[in-house]
Amino acid sequence: QVQLVESGGGLVQAGGSLRLSCAASGRTFSRNVIGWFRQAPGKDRELVAAISGSSSSTYYSDSVKGRFTISRDNPQNTMYLTMNSLKPEDTAVYFCAAQRTSLLIAPRGPYDYWGQGTQVTVSS
Numbered sequence: 001q002v003q004l005v006e007s008g009g010g011l012v013q014a015g016g017s018l019r020l021s022c023a024a025s026g027r028t029f030s031r032n033v034i035g036w037f038r039q040a041p042g043k044d045r046e047l048v049a050a051i052s053g054s055s056s057s058t059y060y061s062d063s064v065k066g067r068f069t070i071s072r073d074n075p076q077n078t079m080y081l082t083m084n085s086l087k088p089e090d091t092a093v094y095f096c097a098a099q100r101t102s103l104l105i106a107p108r109g110p111y112d113y114w115g116q117g118t119q120v121t122v123s124s
Helices: none
Strands: 003-007 010-013 018-025 034-039 046-051 058-060 068-073 078-083 092-098 118-123
Touching (some): 018 034, 018 118, 034 078, 046 078
Parallel strands (some): 010 118
Antiparallel strands (some): 003 018, 018 078, 034 046, 034 092, 046 058, 068 078
């Protein structure tokens, strides 16, 4: 069974940092585009960042550019989202997702595999 499992969420003060992990099982995702999304209460899900299979290409939304970093450890089949200078507006459930392709052509999707999400809460 293919699974993506997020971890690393929690409660942090504004200005703090968190690193989210997305552990894959059931198949290797070393050649797949990975995206991190978030969804705040009452809002649509939005793409935060994406990375190509080779890590040569990345995408960041304007709201997180310069603060968040997406990365991957292909041998460990794990992907990361490092979040610095967190703001209260970053509060959301964060999801990782994978596409079947390795090229970062359509970072917004569609995505074929999804995790269950991890809550990030930033207090002011």
